[in-house]
Amino acid sequence: MEITGKIIAVLPERGGISKTGNEWKTQEYVLETHEQYPRRICFNVFGADKISQFNIQAGEEMTVSFDINAREYQGRWYNDIRAWRVERGGPVTAPEYAPAVNAPAANNVEFSAQSEADDLPF
Numbered sequence: 001m002e003i004t005g006k007i008i009a010v011l012p013e014r015g016g017i018s019k020t021g022n023e024w025k026t027q028e029y030v031l032e033t034h035e036q037y038p039r040r041i042c043f044n045v046f047g048a049d050k051i052s053q054f055n056i057q058a059g060e061e062m063t064v065s066f067d068i069n070a071r072e073y074q075g076r077w078y079n080d081i082r083a084w085r086v087e088r089g090g091p092v093t094a095p096e097y098a099p100a101v102n103a104p105a106a107n108n109v110e111f112s113a114q115s116e117a118d119d120l121p122f
Contacts, residue, residue: 003041004063005033007056015048027051029083031064043081054086063087 009030018024025048033039043066045051056062065085070077 001068002063002065003031003033005031005038005041005061007058007060007062008032008040010056010058011042013051025051027056029056031062041081043083045083054083056086061089063089 007029011028011030013025013027015023015025024046026044026046028042028044030040030042033041043064045054045056063086064083065087066081066083069080069082071080072078
């Protein structure tokens with residue numbers, strides 16, 4: 001999945017040691033969309049290497065590709081939105097539609113009702 005917007009918050013990095021003894025780090029970010037009614041999404045980046053590779057800063061415009069996963073803990077369910085790719089800037093958009101310069105002219109066709117009985121009631 002993808003979402004595009006502006007980073008409005010960079011939350012503190014968290015880390016720890018897993019049950020197997022491996023060190024882990026994660027950092028969360030809040031992105032706000034540019035829709036008529038803006039939406040906010042809090043996503044995370046997992047791993048010290050990805051955090052430094054992405055180097056996400058507040059105020060940046062970006063498109064974030066992410067996966068959603070839910071997990072259960074003590075009878076409650078939690079969503080995890082994990083980014084796996086970020087692209088700086090907004091999405092690439094197609095240029096506004098403009099007719100081709102050498103396009104053939106449309107045929108002017110005139111339609112008229114054959115009789116009053118053929119007219120639609122509305």
